[in-house]
Amino acid sequence: MNYGLHLGALWPSVRAGLLCEQKYGALLNNFAAADHVPEELELLNAADFISEAPQKAQQWQRSAAEGEAAGGCEEGTGEGRTVVQAGMVTQAETSPPLCTSISSKIKCYTFPRGDIMRFRPARPDALGLLDYYLMDAASLLPVLALSVQPDDFVLDLCAAPGGKTLALLQTGFCGHLAANDISISRTKRLHQILHSYVPKEVRETVSVTSYDGRVWDQVKGGTFDKVLVDVPCTTDRHSAMEEDNNIFHKRRTKERQMLPMLQLQLLMAGILATKPGGEVVYSTCSLSPLQNECVVERALDIAGSQFNINIHVEDLSHFRTLFQDTFSFFSDCRLGELVLPHLTANFGPMYFCKLRRV
Amino acid sequence: ARSSPALLLQPRLDPERREAAAAQLLLLGLSPALLRLPTERLRERAEELRRLGLDGGRLQRAVSRCPQLFHVPRKRLEAAVRLLRERCLFTAEQLREVLGTCPAVLLEEPRTLHHQFQYAYFRMGVRQKEMVKARLFRMPFAELRNRHIFLERRGLYETPHKGQTQTSNPKLKDIVQLPVKDFLASLALSTPEEYEVFKKLLAREEEEEEKEEEDVDAQYTEEDDDLDR
Ligand SMILES: C[S@@+](CC[C@H](N)C(=O)[O-])C[C@H]1O[C@@H](n2cnc3c(N)ncnc32)[C@H](O)[C@@H]1O
Numbered sequence: 001m002n003y004g005l006h007l008g009a010l011w012p013s014v015r016a017g018l019l020c021e022q023k024y025g026a027l028l029n030n031f032a033a034a035d036h037v038p039e040e041l042e043l044l045n046a047a048d049f050i051s052e053a054p055q056k057a058q059q060w061q062r063s064a065a066e067g068e069a070a071g072g073c074e075e076g077t078g079e080g081r082t083v084v085q086a087g088m089v090t091q092a093e094t095s096p097p098l099c100t101s102i103s104s105k106i107k108c109y110t111f112p113r114g115d116i117m118r119f120r121p122a123r124p125d126a127l128g129l130l131d132y133y134l135m136d137a138a139s140l141l142p143v144l145a146l147s148v149q150p151d152d153f154v155l156d157l158c159a160a161p162g163g164k165t166l167a168l169l170q171t172g173f174c175g176h177l178a179a180n181d182i183s184i185s186r187t188k189r190l191h192q193i194l195h196s197y198v199p200k201e202v203r204e205t206v207s208v209t210s211y212d213g214r215v216w217d218q219v220k221g222g223t224f225d226k227v228l229v230d231v232p233c234t235t236d237r238h239s240a241m242e243e244d245n246n247i248f249h250k251r252r253t254k255e256r257q258m259l260p261m262l263q264l265q266l267l268m269a270g271i272l273a274t275k276p277g278g279e280v281v282y283s284t285c286s287l288s289p290l291q292n293e294c295v296v297e298r299a300l301d302i303a304g305s306q307f308n309i310n311i312h313v314e315d316l317s318h319f320r321t322l323f324q325d326t327f328s329f330f331s332d333c334r335l336g337e338l339v340l341p342h343l344t345a346n347f348g349p350m351y352f353c354k355l356r357r358v
Numbered sequence: 359a360r361s362s363p364a365l366l367l368q369p370r371l372d373p374e375r376r377e378a379a380a381a382q383l384l385l386l387g388l389s390p391a392l393l394r395l396p397t398e399r400l401r402e403r404a405e406e407l408r409r410l411g412l413d414g415g416r417l418q419r420a421v422s423r424c425p426q427l428f429h430v431p432r433k434r435l436e437a438a439v440r441l442l443r444e445r446c447l448f449t450a451e452q453l454r455e456v457l458g459t460c461p462a463v464l465l466e467e468p469r470t471l472h473h474q475f476q477y478a479y480f481r482m483g484v485r486q487k488e489m490v491k492a493r494l495f496r497m498p499f500a501e502l503r504n505r506h507i508f509l510e511r512r513g514l515y516e517t518p519h520k521g522q523t524q525t526s527n528p529k530l531k532d533i534v535q536l537p538v539k540d541f542l543a544s545l546a547l548s549t550p551e552e553y554e555v556f557k558k559l560l561a562r563e564e565e566e567e568e569k570e571e572e573d574v575d576a577q578y579t580e581e582d583d584d585l586d587r
Contacts (some may be wrong), residue, residue, distance in 0.1 A: 004513070012512035012547050019511040020559045114551055116558050343552040343559070 003287050007330070010340060014287070014349075017341025018237055025049070025137025025347075026119045027163075028107040029197050030170050034131035038109075044117060046109040049137065049326040050102065050144070057322045102144055102322065106170045110137050110326055114344045130196045135163040138327055138339040138350035142228060142283035143167040145316055145354045151175035152225040157213045157270050160186030162193040164230055169198055169206070178224075180209045180216065214265040217272030225278045229270035231263040231295075233286040236349050237341075260290050267299045271309065274357045279314070282336070283352040292351040293334045300355075314354040392428055403428050410439060411454030412461070420461035430465050441468040446475045452490045460495040474499045482506055483518035484530045492530040504557050505533050508546055511556075 004011045026046070028037060038048070109132075111117045122130040143164050148154055148171045159165045160181035168174055181187050187210050194203050213229075234256055263284070270280045282299075284291050296313070303309040316337045320329045328342035336353025380390035392400070404417065407427060412420050421427055427435075442448045442463070448456060456463060463471060478484045478494055494502075509515035509528065518525045528545045542548045 009547070012514060013552065015513045016508070016511040016548075016552070016556065020556065021563070114555050116555060116562065343555045 006289060007287070007340070010330070013342050014340050017343055017346050018349075020343060020346060021116070022136065022237060022341070023110065023116075023346040024119060024134045025140065026109040026132040026134055027140065027167055027170065028109065028132050029130060029166075030105065030107070030172065031197060031199050031202065032129040032131045033125040033127070037131050038107075041109045041119075044111070045115065046111050046117075046119075048107045049110050049323065050106055050108055050140070051104055053102070053322040053326075056325055060321075060324075102147070105172055106140060106144065106167055108137055108140050113325070124196075127199075128196075129199065133163065133166055133193070133197060136285075136347055136350065138347040139163055139285075140167055141319060141323070141327075141337070141339065141350060142230060142281045142352040145314075145319065145352055146226050146228055146279065146281045148173045148226055153223060154178070155216070155224045155227045155270070155273055156180065157216060157227060157229050157266060157273070158182075158231055159208075159228075160190045162190035164228060165190065165206070166193055166197055168228070169202060174205065177206045178209065179206055180211055180213055182210060182212050184210050214262075214269050216269040221272055222275055224273050225275060227270045227274050227278070227280045228283070229267050229280060230283045231266050231291075233259060233263065233284040233291050234288065235285055236287050237285070260295055263291055263295045264298050264302075267295060268302060271299060271303055271311065271355065271357060272307065276357055278357055280355045280357070281352055282355065283350065285349055286351065287338070287340070287349045289334075292336065292338065292353070296335050296353050296355070310358040312356045312358055314356055316352070316354055392425065395428060400428065403432075406432065406435065410435075410457055410464075411450070412457055416454075416458045420458065424461040424465070426465055427461060435464050437468045438464045438466060438471060441471055442475075445472060446479075446486065448486050448490070452486055455490045456495065459490075459493050463495045466495075470499065471495070474502070477503065477506075478530065481517060482515075482530065483522075483525070483527075488530050492534045494530065494534060497534045502534065504553075504560060505541060505546075507560060508548070508553060508556050509533070512546060512548065514546065 003014065007014055026041065028034070028048075041047075109119075119132070119134055122132050122134065124130055146154075146168070148168060150173045152173055152175055154168055154174045154177045156165050156168060156177065156179045158181055159179035160183055162179070165177070165179045168177060179190060181190065187208055190208060194206060194208075198206075267280070267282050270282070274280050282296055286292065300311050300313070303311050313335055319337055320331070323329075326345060327339045327347055328345050330338040330340050333351075336351060339348035339350040341348050376393060380393055383390050383392060407417055407420070439453070442453055442456060443450070474495065475489070477499070478489055479486075484492075484494075506515060510517075515527050516525060518527070532545060533541070536545065538553070539550070542550060542553055546553070
């Protein structure tokens, strides 16, 4: 796969990011008695990137607007400038509701840009629940994009080992959560995580299953408000060296060629499991457009032509504005959003795209 | 400045002239400690250095850049020279060039030099001729590695395969000699922020690899102990 072509001048930075230690975020466990943890983390200079995002975004918008105004006085108003200002206005108008749509109950601490500090391992509270879960902070973006509302029925189609499942539960809104994963051994890990982080009464609202996600629609068609389809993909972090490692490369080509098909089938199942009006978030940890935009485009096609289902692709560009300080976003996705690894903010890759079934 | 080698070889001086000489040496960037060396020793060392190829202006330049050349034990000089000739296979002419441009190699531990040579030769795929031209030994090893591995992870440097001579790799000369700002802008296509983070991450990687190796070593020793019992 030639990412150099696709990412152009960004590729050297992305490649270096992939080949260096990745950054983690600490997803706070709201179920644990760990009130002291935020203070502890703030002393180390970490901050909850989700709650601080709206304020930061507003500051940028304000200073950008001031810059614009000042620039306008000096240079007079050319046509290009007016267009830019019009863009600013729409952003300013749409952002307040968007800010509120970010579920603020999920808290995730990260160290600032360029800071390579690591988090200590999680610790249990008095009842044995761990205080936080360490994960790629970019993995929370698909969950935030899903924006679970009170009492939503939620399906996590490829759930194991369970980082995003745990984040979905942190919203406190899941009326019911179905967590599925085809791999029995990986669902064991999911069970372990639920046991270490979630009290019994909440665990009981989660049903863990091990179906092949591709046939999910036959099991329970069209009943969920929110569906997360976090598909298996080439984990570019682990395979960036493959270019240099030819044997490995060849051995896995077949499997790779099959991936987009599997991903498409899983996304279709996810769409079919959604109620009309419900929403699906498709996510991968791949940089490959073949596994990202192309899969979504094919799914839109098939949903329309074979199932007569109309789908609206939701605009998530505000994520780029909100979280630009924490993540390095790719600005040229045809559909959805992509977080690119970068040495100063070494999260991702993480692609996510939100679809609404109309 | 021309008078310096002669000055170094002055016979024993009376205190007044000695003070004046010390002041001269300081002006030339040399250590007045040289005056405390016996004349014979100075003469010998200058002779040795000349024999190594540091003749005329070269000797003067080398000594003013690196006055310690008069203080290191002879064994150390000889070891460094042997290493460069016999293990790194620099030709006599190349050796002269290396000594003229980086006299400090004569002060190095042979092990350190060898390490740096092997890194450039095997890991970076650079031949002796290019090393000499690049003034390889002027750059501290850690800095060389930082720059090289940075380029490599950015996909901008590939270790040439056996027998391959043509590559699109940047020239060693540029990697070694460009000021960091220009290195980042024109070779690494990167920002200073990224490079700063990279250096910290690489240092930590190394530290942990070393620690792992130590742990493995410790395990073996423990196992050996078990066997003994
Ligand atoms: C990227 S991982 C999911 C990570 C998880 N969502 C998390 O955040 O921890 C993809 C998962 O898809 C599962 N998977 C692969 N094929 C599947 C299928 N046909 N049906 C359901 N799950 C599948 C794999 O076992 C793997 O655990």
